[in-house]
Amino acid sequence: xxxxxxxxxxxxRGTTLRTEEMIVNMGPQHPSTHGVLRLELVVDGEIVVDxxxxxxxxxxxxxKHAEQMSNYQQVVPYVDRMDYVSSxxxxxxxxxxxxxxxxxxxxxxxxxIRVIMAELQRIASHQIAIGTYGIDIGAFTPFLLLFKDRExxxxxxxxxxGARLLYNYFWIGGLSHDLxxxxxxxxxxxxxxxxxxxxxxxxxxxxxxxxxSRTANVGVLPKQVAINYACSGxxxxxxxxxxxxxxxxxxxxxHKIDWDVCVGRGEVGTVGDCWDRNIVRVHEMxxxxxxIEQALAQLPEGxxxxxxxxxxxxxxSEAYGRTEAPRGELGFYIISDGTGSPYRIKARGPSFVxxxxxxxxxxxxxxxxxxxxxxxTDIVLGEVDR
Amino acid sequence: xxxxxxxxxxxxxxxxxxxxxxxxxRLSSLYQMQFGLACCAIEMMAASASNFDMxxxxxxxxxxxxxxxxxxxxxTVTLKMASRIKRLYDQMPEPRYVLSMGSCSNxxxxxxxxxxxxxxxxxxxIPVDVYIPGCPPRPxxxxxxxxKLQEKVRNESMAKKHA
Amino acid sequence: xxFQEISESLQKxxxxxxxxxxxxxxxxxxxxxxxxxxxxxxxFLRDDKxxxxxxxxxxxxxxxxxxxxxxxxxxxxxxKHKLVLKVSVPTDRPEVPSIxxxxxxxxxxxxxxxxxxxxxxxxxxxxxxxxxPYDWEGYPLRKDYEVPEFYNGMRVPY
Numbered sequence: 006x007x008x009x010x011x012x013x014x015x016x017x018r019g020t021t022l023r024t025e026e027m028i029v030n031m032g033p034q035h036p037s038t039h040g041v042l043r044l045e046l047v048v049d050g051e052i053v054v055d056x057x058x059x060x061x062x063x064x065x066x067x068x069k070h071a072e073q074m075s076n077y078q079q080v081v082p083y084v085d086r087m088d089y090v091s092s093x094x095x096x097x098x099x100x101x102x103x104x105x106x107x108x109x110x111x112x113x114x115x116x117x118i119r120v121i122m123a124e125l126q127r128i129a130s131h132q133i134a135i136g137t138y139g140i141d142i143g144a145f146t147p148f149l150l151l152f153k154d155r156e157x158x159x160x161x162x163x164x165x166x167g168a169r170l171l172y173n174y175f176w177i178g179g180l181s182h183d184l185x186x187x188x189x190x191x192x193x194x195x196x197x198x199x200x201x202x203x204x205x206x207x208x209x210x211x212x213x214x215x216x217x218s219r220t221a222n223v224g225v226l227p228k229q230v231a232i233n234y235a236c237s238g239x240x241x242x243x244x245x246x247x248x249x250x251x252x253x254x255x256x257x258x259x260h261k262i263d264w265d266v267c268v269g270r271g272e273v274g275t276v277g278d279c280w281d282r283n284i285v286r287v288h289e290m291x292x293x294x295x296x297i298e299q300a301l302a303q304l305p306e307g308x309x310x311x312x313x314x315x316x317x318x319x320x321x322s323e324a325y326g327r328t329e330a331p332r333g334e335l336g337f338y339i340i341s342d343g344t345g346s347p348y349r350i351k352a353r354g355p356s357f358v359x360x361x362x363x364x365x366x367x368x369x370x371x372x373x374x375x376x377x378x379x380x381x382t383d384i385v386l387g388e389v390d391r
Numbered sequence: 392x393x394x395x396x397x398x399x400x401x402x403x404x405x406x407x408x409x410x411x412x413x414x415x416x417r418l419s420s421l422y423q424m425q426f427g428l429a430c431c432a433i434e435m436m437a438a439s440a441s442n443f444d445m446x447x448x449x450x451x452x453x454x455x456x457x458x459x460x461x462x463x464x465x466x467t468v469t470l471k472m473a474s475r476i477k478r479l480y481d482q483m484p485e486p487r488y489v490l491s492m493g494s495c496s497n498x499x500x501x502x503x504x505x506x507x508x509x510x511x512x513x514x515x516x517i518p519v520d521v522y523i524p525g526c527p528p529r530p531x532x533x534x535x536x537x538x539k540l541q542e543k544v545r546n547e548s549m550a551k552k553h554a
Numbered sequence: 555x556x557f558q559e560i561s562e563s564l565q566k567x568x569x570x571x572x573x574x575x576x577x578x579x580x581x582x583x584x585x586x587x588x589x590x591x592x593x594x595x596x597x598f599l600r601d602d603k604x605x606x607x608x609x610x611x612x613x614x615x616x617x618x619x620x621x622x623x624x625x626x627x628x629x630x631x632x633x634k635h636k637l638v639l640k641v642s643v644p645t646d647r648p649e650v651p652s653i654x655x656x657x658x659x660x661x662x663x664x665x666x667x668x669x670x671x672x673x674x675x676x677x678x679x680x681x682x683x684x685x686x687p688y689d690w691e692g693y694p695l696r697k698d699y700e701v702p703e704f705y706n707g708m709r710v711p712y
Contacts, residue, residue: 033472036454040429041427041472060685061471061687063429063469063472064686065502065509066507066508066694069507069695070502070506073505083501086430089429089433090433108581137436148440152436152437152440152441169434170430170434171526171527232609232631233657234657234658234659235657235659246631253634320580323584324581325612325627325638336611336627338625349616349695351612353611358662361659361662387429387430390685470708471686473708499712504712507694508685508694511709515709
């Protein structure tokens with residue numbers, strides 16, 4: 006419990022006024038739970054004593070569907086719908102795992118296009134994360150600005166594959182379509198367009214005095230706790246752990262590109278507080294732009310459908326493939342029994358794991374801070390519940 | 392009342408039926424429940440944000456069911472969630488409307504066959520006024536569905552009991 | 555450390571508890587260990603200087619028709635090696651010791667494996683269903699699972 010005057014229960018001050026612990030229900034319909042999460046709060050006045058998350062309000066049986074599909078490719082649309090704000094990131098992870106199982110080497114052009122798409126998706130996903138975080142804290146304008154920019158990314162995606170949100174674009178061994186003519190120029194123009202907007206965002210939200218006082222020193226996640234809970238993504242890097250699967254367990258062509266891993270430094274508060282998690286996302290958007298620009302410049306020619314397998318029929322084996330999705334380590338554990346349809350697919354969602362640490366870091370916080378903590382973890386319930 | 396703008400030079404009297412007046416007022420301020428379920432909720436957010444700006448139709452998100460006119464069921468309804476949706480619907484004041492957004496809440500969508508924990512259509516627990524197809528529907532489709540709902544409200548009458 | 559070195563030092567330390575070392579698997583090599591010693595092995599892997607496996611990436615249940623498997627995907631963030639451990643238990647008596655005390659992240663993963671497969675993790679502090687409602691019957695990811703006709707008065711099949 007925090008050692009402040011307000012946090013002391015009335016009984017300890019020797020008055021006759023007695024306070025009791027109360028149970029408050031937050032969700033599943035609550036504007037700041039980012040979906041259908043239900044939190045059972047045990048509160049002592051305004052202080053949170055315990056948080057008991059109840060999940061499963063969006064359990065859509067992904068793993069059952071994956072087993073019932075008649076081939077591996079049919080799983081991709083369901084993978085899309087897991088973490089619905091970063092579909093490209095999910096597909097990337099799934100195809101990396103499936104190609105590891107099938108031992109397929111994809112053409113270099115495919116790898117570069119995948120990296121470009123995944124990084125564009127990372128920007129779009131962080132824009133939602135930061136925008137909705139602003140709303141949680143009480144700032145509405147950044148949300149509108151970020152969504153305006155996000156629409157431009159969605160336009161780019163739409164031009165490539167025809168869908169705004171759920172793409173089915175990455176296929177096992179290739180892509181569903183090559184880039185349309187003129188797309189590369191549009192993507193370059195977008196990078197130029199976004200750069201000043203990130204600076205504007207920093208002025209408007211990140212270094213805003215009210216925002217700092219709501220998020221600095223709140224919900225501090227220590228390094229060792231983050232590692233023991235296997236947190237990943239901005240959650241882990243916000244706590245000062247220099248770990249990114251794109252660099253430390255390399256896949257695709259990230260090793261051919263020059264970029265930096267962003268970590269939280271406790272610039273305005275303690276290392277691992279809510280503000281640090283947010284600034285990691287802002288810096289990652291800048292780094293993603295760097296990656297996209299280099300990948301666009303290096304983009305080789307080639308046929309994106311050259312390596313598509315005629316029949317997907319792996320030998321009886323199993324593989325675990327993991328990538329760095331916008332929220333952290335997204336892994337797929339695929340077991341094949343030698344037939345055309347998967348025997349078992351387990352998805353390890355970063356949101357699921359990151360959410361499990363919320364109880365740990367919100368004990369002793371105020372109820373209003375709990376909203377700030379939950380927003381900073383950036384969970385997507387589609388992936389928590391699957 | 393865009394149709395009548397600048398039609399009169401002086402203040403004037405307008406004769407209309409009470410039904411039309413009330414319906415006009417109601418359909419121009421359909422408050423929605425701020426409440427998202429799944430993928431479609433992201434498209435619903437996009438529809439309320441800058442580019443599509445659903446607020447120009449008077450659709451303003453409210454965080455409590457007591458203040459809303461329309462519930463947009465945006466996404467997959469699971470069996471665990473279904474009873475909560477029913478309760479939220481029961482808490483809304485009448486007249487109330489339900490927009491079912493996306494294939495999942497229309498009929499189970501991609502989860503219709505093997506989804507052991509998915510409700511195959513929200514109309515199994517609450518009545519639905521407008522169904523919007525798509526997985527997920529584009530924001531334009533959501534706005535179209537909203538205009539269909541406005542049409543429905545426009546044709547209602549106080550004399551007859553509505554759904 | 556390579557898979558070879560890890561498996562050798564585990565065999566030296568735990569002997570009989572290491573049931574199978576599958577180094578020639580088609581993709582990822584794995585080690586099958588005895589369920590009752592998984593907790594000791596996990597603690598050794600975490601705390602040994604040469605291992606330093608500090609993170610449990612993923613914990614999955616698998617139904618092998620007759621037996622239930624629990625698969626642990628482990629990784630070391632400092633030494634950057636990975637390891638796959640498996641335990642196997644009969645479906646009619648699926649008891650596996652919980653490793654929640656070693657890696658806290660196992661808490662929710664184990665609850666999920668219990669929820670969907672019915673693996674009983676002994677020593678788990680809070681073994682409840684996590685995704686499905688608390689009054690749900692059966693374990694849906696088992697291969698012989700049959701979807702109920704009704705749940706709480708709502709029809710489940712299409």
